[in-house]
Amino acid sequence: MKPENDTQISVFLLLGILENPELQPFLFGLFLSMYLVTMFGNLLIILAIISDPHLHTPMYFFLSNLSFVDICFTSTTIPKMLVNIQTQSKVIAYTGCITQMYFFIHFVGLDSFLLTVMAYDRFMAICYPLHYMVIMNPRLCGLLVLVSWIMSVLHSLLHSLMVLRLSFCTHLEIPHFFCELNEVVHLACSDTFLNDLVMYIAAAVLGGGSLTAILYSYSRIVSSICRISSAQGKYKAFSTCASHLSVVSLFYCTSLGVYLSSASTHNSYSSATASVMYTVVTPMLNPFIYSLRNKDIKRTLKYFGGQKLGKSQLSCG
Template sequence: CFRCPIVMEPQNLTGVSEFFLMGLSDDPGLQPLLFGLFLSMYLVTVLGNLLLILAVSSDPHLHTPMYFFLSNLSLADIGFSTTTIPKMLVNIQTHSKSITYDGCLAQVSFFFLFGCLDSLLLAVMAYDRFVAICHPLHYPVIMNPCLCGVLVLVSFFSSLLDSQIHFLMVSQLTFCTNVEIHHFFCDAPQLLHLACSDTSINTILLYFMGAIFGSIPLLGILCSYTRIVSSILRVPSTGRKYKAFSTCGSHLSVVCLFYGTGLGVYLSSTISHSPTKTSVASVMYAVVAPMLNPFIYSLRNRDIKKALQRLLNRTALS
């Protein structure tokens, strides 16, 4: 194992030119099934989220803060899936397991970028629902276009900072002969396990960044919904209570799906040392959750349904 002094610029410290992604299964008979399954899921994810973005952008009734944030969430979900699935499909199709060193670092960077952006946008959407329900008269003033743009930009640059910290952390690792990653994409914890240098500081940094960019948005969501529930319970009309809860139902479903699958990945990696179980849990987090988000919003939201119908009717007429 070659060791070089740590420098500020990211570089390959070991001469390792590539890693090997072992994927979900070594069984050759399962590869066509996995290819078809993940290709279908990826196409559904991209088309579903693009359709949602088109519906929001083409319908003036949906030019509101809630749907503006939803469009950005759909873009983040497309990026989240594109970071991992296409490379997996290419490797299955070419019967190869390799990924270049630079490609691996890029996957780590983009995975944390879009994952963190998802988390922050969900927190921003929870704040939007809090203002809409608890301060309805001041909602147009508080959630003005300028603030909405600033919230999205702050979320993006915070996610970019998180991704670059993880990128620099991984780029300073020293690797020896073991370059097999028992996963379907390059993940920072997996690379820490492969490193032959001391990774104690890196592990502390990994958990510290996870606590900041994972726990703080979740805490913000919980605080927002605590105030929302408290406000709704004080409403005397049952019909108004139902309407208020229904406006939050889709967002709550997406929050539970995102953080529930993320918690599943964390628990599977800490409780079980089986790489297969960790990979399957990661599929739910990195693939299934972005695919289901547009369906959750379109099936539970009448405005989205009407916008999609108008979009499809215009497309059919043209």
């Protein structure tokens, strides 16, 4: 006898990372702290770039967009997780799950596209320094960001609409802390072949295409740096790419590691735990990577700190 499909489901259950109820308060404190650090760090980067005219360049324009996306990226998953832990509830509404999934796919795709655009920016700065400011004009920078947003919106909309066509049965438990696309699709009673096919093609074309473009850009960058005669010139050229290269490595290594490990172990709980690396840890570390390895950002942040300290001393006096 075939299981009865229920296309009018109203809720899913998010099982989270750990089943042990005694560890939930620790989990709540840990993720709340990481979320607040992510928000504060990325907001600080955005404010520093907006307020300092010396940072009104293409590289920092893209960085401010990346920081904004990282704030939105973590905000799609962590607040709901914290609410569920606090209320001791695992429920997420069907519409809420689809909405969360849409925005998660949107912002993770946008993260990938912006990292690709930033690699192109570094490629132009190092390989064509004399024409850099002419080529990377405000109009082109704005267009690159706009295209990234449009591609990401269409990508996430495609997956969301594909999920809406599925029917679900009685088993509605998602062994994750958010509505992850692959987990939701595999809860469906109806045939998911088309969904799986679209997921694989999109990952290969968009994810693989972005990574290929980044690797190509850096192969040209390394080739140009090797042709620089002085060691100081090589160091200066490489230092402009070090922060971005660190963020790219962190983002792609963690995300690829999650999906490769989940494919080999077939353990949903271990996949959920590992996915914390690129959904929470990476956006939290990005501001530290850019602020610690970038002299311009550090100078602006020190200026902010000195200015606030001076104002507090004046008010106390």
